[in-house]
Amino acid sequence: MARYDIYVTYREGIFDPAGATASRALGQMGYDSVKSVQIGKFIQLEADAELAEVTEMCEKLLANPVIEDYRIVPVEEA
Amino acid sequence: MARYDIYVTYREGIFDPAGATASRALGQMGYDSVKSVQIGKFIQLEADAELAEVTEMCEKLLANPVIEDYRIVPVEEA
Numbered sequence: 001m002a003r004y005d006i007y008v009t010y011r012e013g014i015f016d017p018a019g020a021t022a023s024r025a026l027g028q029m030g031y032d033s034v035k036s037v038q039i040g041k042f043i044q045l046e047a048d049a050e051l052a053e054v055t056e057m058c059e060k061l062l063a064n065p066v067i068e069d070y071r072i073v074p075v076e077e078a
Numbered sequence: 079m080a081r082y083d084i085y086v087t088y089r090e091g092i093f094d095p096a097g098a099t100a101s102r103a104l105g106q107m108g109y110d111s112v113k114s115v116q117i118g119k120f121i122q123l124e125a126d127a128e129l130a131e132v133t134e135m136c137e138k139l140l141a142n143p144v145i146e147d148y149r150i151v152p153v154e155e156a
Contacts, residue, residue, distance in 0.1 A: 007120050033126035042120035048111040
């Protein structure tokens with residue numbers, strides 16, 4: 001069984017509404033030092049699949065390639 | 079300016095609706111090899127803040143400590 005960590009983030013130039021809201025909220029709470037917050041997805045996948053197949057899953061379902069980038073990192077078995 | 083990567087995941091035993099839906103959908107799409115999918119948040123924070131302050135931001139806003147765990151990783155400057 002292979003494990004993959006997948007990081008899904010908005011593409012350059014795509015507005016991140018949750019990140020913008022969190023950033024503004026932190027400022028209002030007094031955390032003036034915050035410059036930016038970006039909120040993406042951290043997906044942990046367990047599957048009997050090769051990297052190529054996981055890439056396909058990202059393209060088709062786990063990410064939206066039109067607005068999101070994704071990075072797949074195979075996790076070493078302990 | 080410091081940068082932090084923050085990984086927010088559901089605590090052990092807490093149901094992950096998005097992950098369960100993605101897992102089922104992948105199965106229906108023919109990816110029978112998928113055993114589990116867990117979907118958390120990947121937050122990239124840029125701030126003039128020490129780790130202790132970032133931990134506070136996680137406790138108060140970025141994560142929900144009742145149902146979520148978080149891991150903060152300071153990002154080395156290039």
